[in-house]
Amino acid sequence: MNSLEARKQEREAQREAGFARAEEVIGKEATDALRDLYKLYDEGIYVWMANLWDKDMGGFYFSNSARDTAGYFPDLESTLQVLDNISWSGAMDGYKNPDKPNIKNYANALSAETKAKIVEFVNGMQNSEDGFFYHPQWGKSITNSRRGRDLNWATYLLSNFEVKPLYDTPSGVKGSLGAPLSSMKKDSAKGSSQSLPPFLRSIDNFKKFLLNLDIPHNSYMAGNEIESQFSQIMNADRKMWLKECAGRREADYDVSRPAKGGYIETLIDFLNRIQDPETGMWEKSDNAYRNMNGLMKVSMSYVKAKVPLPNAHAAVRSVVSVARLYDANADTHVCSIFNTWRTIGDMLRAFNPEESAEIRKIIAPDITLMIRATIDNLSTHKRADGGFSYFKVAPCNSSQGAPVGCVSIAESDVNATTISTMGIPGSLCSAIGIPFIKPYSPLDGEYFLKLIANAKPITKKQRHIGDLFTYRNGEPKPLIAVWPDINRIANATVELDKGGRVVFRKQFDRQNTADCDENIRFEIVNSRRHDNGYQVFECDFLAGSLSGRSGNFLTIRMISGDERKDVRLYAGEAGEIYFADKDGTPVSGAYLEQNKNYKLRLEYYYVSLEKEIKLYIDGKLFATLINLDTASSSDKKNVNLSLSAGFDGAFVSLDNIYAAFVDGPMLVKQD
The missing domain is CATH 2.60.120 (Jelly Rolls)
Structure with a gap:
């Protein structure tokens, strides 16, 4: 029977099995701190997420205020994050398909009707002119990072449902109807490079783009601008590589062996030159959180390019110094908590076992203190409506420059909740060298599916x-x-x-x-x-x-x-x-x-x-x-x-x- 008590018992038993394994690696004191962290992850989180589902539109909202307010609609990022969250959390483990290991569990768990509605929601946003995905509530006048992220989320969602987008995308994904109209017009008149964004039509344009980002003074936003458009950068490099390697196919391209003097090499060379070798950071502001957040965003380019992060030991020491911090007066965002663990985890994945062991030795003496600081910081973001808020006090009414909420105080939002419940514990476990302890169990997944199956139509407030x-x-x-x-x-x-x-x-x-x-x-x-x-x-x-x-x-x-x-x-x-x-x-x-x-x-x-x-x-x-x-x-x-x-x-x-x-x-x- 799938009752509240049954779900709680199964969830706690699953967690305890993970804690027992963790104690063998990090000891009792650090494991007890880990147990306290997981107390923040209750049933209310995924119940709140399920209530953001709009069955008529086929997507999830960013927040309660977006769900309840006229003029706001579900969005791609929130839809992907809710489904990824519930799938990775352990709640969908009963729906694994061993014949398709690369397909997320939610694609196997959702009903055919629900999947069809989501596909309709996603493909309905693709623009026939340029291949990007635009939300009706935002239109085309959005930031590059918003446009790039939505392109990534849309193609990722569709791939898990084994469906193609309607048109070829700027990231190189082939559509069922072929190239978008603007690409066909420009390609026939000026050549294939015209189908790329202006900053990717030449290496000189790309260098100017990188310089204008002003990474030393705005490393987080600059890193986000690069990371959100990395799939397009890689697509431009792939086109250049194909010209160099006559007779090769697109499928033969490997980002770890990019085009000579191409976009990937230009990006990594540029980032290497401006990094501070003493701290491993790209910014030197007085705000330690700001510098560390920038490190995480910029380092994502190295992860995606499959290149080791230079000066990694110095970067780890800088991150550990930030992870120990707890400032009750600072209205930091949840990424300030997440990015410390994410950066360490990303660096470890890029190194061989011997190098990873050396990095873990650096953080070992501070693990308990770092986990306790994480709990203190994260608990201030827990909201009564069920999830976590991006800021402690201030509302998060925009995402990458687009309106996603409309409140004057902090409320739970999907982005912050995904970071808090999956990103933080997942990166933490990776950083300290233990398997991910999944916060939820299959009975939780069954209940989540029941909630969205029985969802009522959304009623907007005036x-x-x-x-x-x-x-x-x-x-x-x-x-x-x-x-x-x-x-x-x-x-x-x-x-x-x-x-x-x-x-x-x-x-x-x-x-x-x-x-x-x-x-x-x-x-x-x-x-x-x-x-x-x-x-x-x-x-x-x-x-x-x-x-x-x-x-x-x-x-x-x-x-x-x-x-x-x-x-x-x-x-x-x-x-x-x-x-x-x-x-x-x-x-x-x-x-x-x-x-x-x-x-x-x-x-x-x-x-x-x-x-x-x-x-x-x-x-x-x-x-x-x-x-x-x-x-x-x-x-x-x-x-x-x-x-x-x-x-x-x-x-x-x-x-x-x-x-x-x-x-x-x-x-x-x-x-």
Whole structure:
């Protein structure tokens, strides 16, 4: 019988067998510490993950807030991580297929209907133009690391279901329908190199790409940029190798014997030159966690290239010094805990047995202390909703620059939970030289499968909606005050039209020869800023008379009291309207049309770590804005709109305005 007690007994018996073997290698004191670590891994973790399943869409959500909020959908990375987690954890061990050892157990355990739904979910995201996989909630305007990771996850998921992608991928995986359209067009016109990303179309381009990453000052993000696109780098090297080796096939390529002077050799030579031989690190900041996290990300390139890490002993000593740390005041992310063990484990796998034994001698005296520090750090990330959060306090609302959650405090997320329950204990066991002690057992797997089989349809919650201020007689409600006063300034360019709507025009200023911006401000006078809330500005929005001009025509400034952020709207050369970051880069692949009404809503999360602004258009999440102009401000709490100089005749129309500070959780339950 698969009861709660039966699952617990089987799970504990399986763990104890592993602890007994561990004690023979690392001793009782360190093994007792290991037992305490595994107490963090209860049944609530995989129950929480099962409840993220969307049976109608065929994927798993990143978090509860993503599952419950309109505009958020399941994503590839979360889907792969949940399935990989439950498969590797021991819960799916009863579904091994000895005839197919490379196929993950979840592929054998899931029903045919569920597998078909996941395949449909994955292949439905592949773009016929370039072969990448794009989520409908994010579009094409995503970071390179997000694009690269989703490419990896999609092809990996499909391979475990023994299904091909629809089109050939930029990583070299062949699709059932052949090359994507852009590759066929470019290949016929310019040669096969044009099917590669620009930074991989020549070695010179690749060298410039590596230099621009600025690894010595930003090693984690730079390492992530390389690692997330490594499959594409290897594909470029494979193409170069095939040209060198006439008559050889793609299947003959081995990354450990790459093209001479090719992309893999260029990458490894570059990394070798800038490593600090004394520490084994690539960064020398004052933050030990930061340096070590960068080491882990950069070292992944050596693992994937099948090249030993240089100065490994120095790197291990640096990692051990970090692994001993416990800082209760630092809101470190779970990767700061995971990366210490992962780095040691990766280095050990790259060495022969004699070298691995030498490295284990270095860490042996500190094993118990390192495990105890891991427990202290990791326990602060355990959340009441079942899993682990990426940060201790701050929410994790974005992943590789894409919006994946919408809360103002920490909540469990799939990425952090996978790292905490599989990544940390798995890498720890590898580092100290014992077999992986799987935290879950087959009865847990049966229960997980039952939960997703009986999953109910997902019901989304509504966002907080307040009383709207509509311009009918020019008299605002007490919630906001409007400047300039449209009833008293006869010549103001902010005025009422016949329909009662505020029209915000940029007209030639006959009184001043110097052109200037036109401004309208909505001052929040009847709502206090909350310590755990967010600022809202919502309105019916329409803009026009922009054709023939391009550039930043409108800035919406959100002022929370001590800081301000600028959201910029641009007019494109074809007259389209798009939102952009402080560098002018579009934040979404979608555009607004001129002379068309939209419901615009901005939510400014001034208490979150990234202080992002969530942008909703017509009730759907349009983008999460992070890279914005930001400055401290002592101004009153308000929202200021400024129509730029140089756009004479252009107008912005606003109506049904709501401006306020909202307290408590972002979501209210739908009636």
